[in-house]
Amino acid sequence: MRGSALVVVLLVVMVTTVLALSFIKSTDSEIKIAKNLTNQVSVELAARAGMEHARSFIMRPWDVELGSSSYWRGINSCQLDGDIEYNVSVTQGTSGYTPECTYNIVSTGYNTSNNSKCQIRSQLRLDPAVAMLVDGSWLNDIQTVVYGDLFVHGSILGSTTVYGDSFNVLGINRADVKGSKVKKHDLPLLPILIHPNDYSSSYYIDGNTYYVETIDTSSQSNLNLSPSPSNPAGVFYCDGSLKLGSNNHIEGTVIVRDNCDIIGSNNHINSTRNFPALVVGSELKFDSQGSSLQASGLVEIAKGIKVGNSVNKFTLDVTGCLIILEHGLIGLASQAKITVHVDPAKAAIQIWDSPSLHKEWINVCGGYFKTIERK
Secondary structure, three states, rough: HHHHHOOOOHHHHHHHHHHHHHHHHHHHHHHHHHHHHHHHHHHHHHHHHHHHHHHHHOOOOOOOOOOOOOOEEEEEEEEEEEEOOEEEEEEEEEOOOOOOHEEEEEEEEOOOOOOEEEEEEEEEEEEEEEEEEOOOOOEEEEEEEOOOOOEEEEEEEEEEEEOOOOOEEEEEEOOEEOEEEEEEOOOOOOOOOHHHHHOOEEEEOOOOEOEEOOOOEEEOOOOEEEOOEEEEEEEOEOOOOOEEEEOOOEEEEEOOOOOOEOOOOOOEEEEEOOOOEEEEEEOEEEEOOOEEEEEEEEEEOOOOOOOOOOOOOOOEEEEEEEEEEEOOOOOOOOOHHHHHHHEEEHHHHEHHHHHHHEEEEEEEOOEEEEEEEOO
């Protein structure tokens, strides 16, 4: 009897031991599974954080150092918490009518302690991205081609092709819109409204004061202007009406208090980062046959584009954004062409009103991920 009781006790102890070992093993496996799951979630969240990091910097180009590039290309070894980091690489689109509005993003989150990682490939599209904004009507018979979105506060009438969406208030007639036609009273984008007087003598960057250089009101040809240590943005101011003849190459910003008359060909203005290319206080005029202007950056014209009576051929090319505050186009030119190509990074503006106060503007209203693929 005593012997059988001992056997029963030993059996109970053995069974309990086996169950305990099984439980410990099961618990250990569950802990490992939980750790693996936590790690997988952590590196995936890191990869997604890298995506949002990229979107933020692409849509706020004035906040980042771009170096020689025209857009933010990414970052390596950005630490989130402990051993969790991410790398991000960004390349701009190369196809379509507006590749400057598409960015391919590769974001890799990883754990430096165990080499686990998660990679997410995505494509970010900036939209709406306004190439041309007219705070009035765009009524013309001049061939106008807009690569990007077009917003007109009044009507769109005439020979206009839009490789994007059109936003207007009063209607469209004869324009060829490749994207959507949106009859809309409000677009979440307002012009920055730069006044020539803001740059009549000096300007600010990060609390530092710099001084503009003046351009004479007489006819100018063969100008080669660029930034200097005392004028790092390359701001050039004309206190009156400016006449641009031929072969003028300006790296920086041209501010004209009154009219800017284009009376020659081969004129180029390329803005420096965060500054406009051309601001005209009155009209941009084409007064000579075959006259031309090519501008890279933001172009703001207060009182429209005017064509001289004897002019039927001129070209205006803008890469960035073209803003016309009044009147649109005045005059006819059967062989003329206006081309506007959207480029958000070039059109982006950061203007310092004082050493401690600035305002920011970009011609993009939103950005969305067209594709997201987890590797």
